[in-house]
Amino acid sequence: MTRLRLLPWLAALCTLACDPAANRSIKPDVPNTPGQPGPEWQLVWQDEFDGPAGTPPSPERWVHDVGGHGWGNEQLEFDTDRPENASLDGTGNLVITARKESYSGRNYTSARINTSGRFEQTYGRFEARIQQPVGRGIWPAFWMLGANVGEVGWPECGEIDIMEYRGQLPAITRGSLHGPGYSGGNNLGSEFVVSGGKLNEDFHVYAVEWEPNRIRWLLDGKAFFETTPARLPAGARWVFDKPHFIILNVAVGGNYLGPPDSTTVFPQQMKVDYVRVYTRAP
Template sequence: MTPSRLLPWFALLGCMACDPARSGRTDPPPTTVQPSHQDWKLVWQDEFDGPAGTPPSTERWSADVGGDGWGNGQYEHNTARPENASLDGEGRLVITARRERYQGNDYTSARYTTRGKFERTYGRFEARIQLPTGKGIWPAFWMLGANFNQVGWPTCGEIDIMEHRGQLPAIVRGSLHGPGYSGGENVGQEHVVAGGRLYEDFHVFAVEWDPDRIRWFVDDIAFMEVTPRDLPGNARWVFDHPHFLILNVAVGGGFVGPVDGTTQFPQQMRVDYVRAYSRVE
């Protein structure tokens, strides 16, 4: 990705490089309230069916290619190669971070988005994912406002459905970024997932996004809710326009820190499905 293609996308994007210690939210006991699936209608999905070694559907996804840090000091060069993202032939997309010298970077990985192909305002957005592990490994499932080219980041809005530090194998984080609450000052919190290490099994990560509320879930257990009243000061709620979906695995960066000798490669994020729903009227 050239610098011109980054503006204002990741050139301005402190985005997922958040510091939980500065975000002002702690993790209360998880709520046992579960979503009412009968209230939702499936409007978009990818079950990642297809032959092993083939790329994800070009009708649904596009690869973001490049390796200049992505605004977060990341180490990897994201590619469109099957070595970094391909179907496994068993109904999963596998994003693979590798230690290899490529285009001036010491690591490779992949980032896929639905930009220009699926963009939506409000709904339930979920993915069933088995996460990678290791210090400095940073997988994420998130959304970005489709108007970022017009208004820039963070005014476009960013919804981090799930991001994860590979060195903390039982913890995920959800957060919002917008004007006045972005980067290390985002609105979000971490959540300890029942059942222990996230690299051992699949889990469902989701948000339910309504006009005046966003709720975060892991395995249908709600752990956070944010409304306009929760924003700092006079900050503006910008979650009222279409966003697109992003799946990626970063190596290094401000949120996770560097890899070290304990980090094993390759590391893989396995995605069983991604689904989007609208509320039944």
């Protein structure tokens, strides 16, 4: 799916809209150096983001979503395909940078990249090792959309939010599921509160394990939420049985967390050490 096909539905997409107070669970400290997945998982796709500093993310793996229309969430940034907003740092990380600057009628810039048309998969373990930005109004996310979104629209296509995070609440991450009859503020999801630390202070591994009729969310190898078709609202349909593609982005502002204020320091960066995808070993 090309960028030109993506943009019309993205302009109207109400993605990542959550109820911040719903389903919050407080857990003990989570180690940030988990072991590798067990032998039941077989690696099938990865990007380790190795390369010279300033190199853009691989065009063989990633497509840029370019635009500044709010993405259905009243976001304030213009997402570009410039290396100033998304590039490798030369030490094995992808860096997505939100900047305060005037650009194409917006007061902020950032980046949003996806694997549509490059890589899509049904079921498996999807994980990324990420160090979060921080500050009011900063909204990074690692998520997936059904590859048929261009044909059936959102939320019919399904959306799996592996991680979203509000910069003003740096000890909380959220995992969510959006589909027909359970989207936006009525999604199925849960928050994970880390005690004794903040997610911007170090790298952490965010993952889902997606199986037929079951999706499980993990932070640093510790499961904190799981859902199945049995948890859907009455009459709602489970649409998570077809390929999804991966998205990484950093939004500025939006209806999930509000705008930046005078305390927000720019630029802010989300650093991604890797993205890896596994299937169940035969």
